[in-house]
Amino acid sequence: AQSVTQLGSHVSVSEGALVLLRCNYSSSVPPYLFWYVQYPNQGLQLLLKYTTGATLVKGINGFEAEFKKSETSFHLTKPSAHMSDAAEYFCAVSDRAGGGNKLTFGTGTQLKVEL
Amino acid sequence: SQTIHQWPATLVQPVGSPLSLECTVEGTSNPNLYWYRQAAGRGLQLLFYSVGIGQISSEVPQNLSASRPQDRQFILSSKKLLLSDSGFYLCAWRGRGGTGELFFGEGSRLTVL
Numbered sequence: 543a544q545s546v547t548q549l550g551s552h553v554s555v556s557e558g559a560l561v562l563l564r565c566n567y568s569s570s571v572p573p574y575l576f577w578y579v580q581y582p583n584q585g586l587q588l589l590l591k592y593t594t595g596a597t598l599v600k601g602i603n604g605f606e607a608e609f610k611k612s613e614t615s616f617h618l619t620k621p622s623a624h625m626s627d628a629a630e631y632f633c634a635v636s637d638r639a640g641g642g643n644k645l646t647f648g649t650g651t652q653l654k655v656e657l
Numbered sequence: 658s659q660t661i662h663q664w665p666a667t668l669v670q671p672v673g674s675p676l677s678l679e680c681t682v683e684g685t686s687n688p689n690l691y692w693y694r695q696a697a698g699r700g701l702q703l704l705f706y707s708v709g710i711g712q713i714s715s716e717v718p719q720n721l722s723a724s725r726p727q728d729r730q731f732i733l734s735s736k737k738l739l740l741s742d743s744g745f746y747l748c749a750w751r752g753r754g755g756t757g758e759l760f761f762g763e764g765s766r767l768t769v770l
Contacts, residue, residue: 574758576757583745586701588758591756636757644703649700650701
């Protein structure tokens, strides 16, 4: 069974500071990994994904994440936070075998950006 | 391009009343379809998914049900709502094969009073 742990349900950063949102996963097979962002009262939007190849993946809005197999981690980073980054972020894992039928999501991290 | 539509966007219903949330996908065929619920502080809970017309897999026992009467239509229903059914319901789809990412609708906010 797969699982995702997001450390820190709330993260607060100053505008212009580094954003680091942590995600660790558990999977019995090589996973596909995803980060989604959700703005209030909206659906989830895909930020980036890791499937195969380069372990550092870049996404929209200046975010990137690095797949570290030895640490079973897929942390999300952005060098400089902007007020518009305030949202909830979800990490998710999919069983790679056959593409999988389901995504397992973490419980989310609410990012607050302060002036 | 593919789009997904969910409605209604907001719904306030009394306890014991029925529910019907509808989701349709355009621009693709034979998608996998999903219903998730998001309750305050509890992340995303997969309720149902479907890999084809009439094929429904239930993830959590509850008083909700799902149906897929057409290839790109997914309906979430209840005969009698409970207070605990309140939440934000999200429909999602993914294509066949690929790398498993889901594409979400805008969500339906249900408040049961």
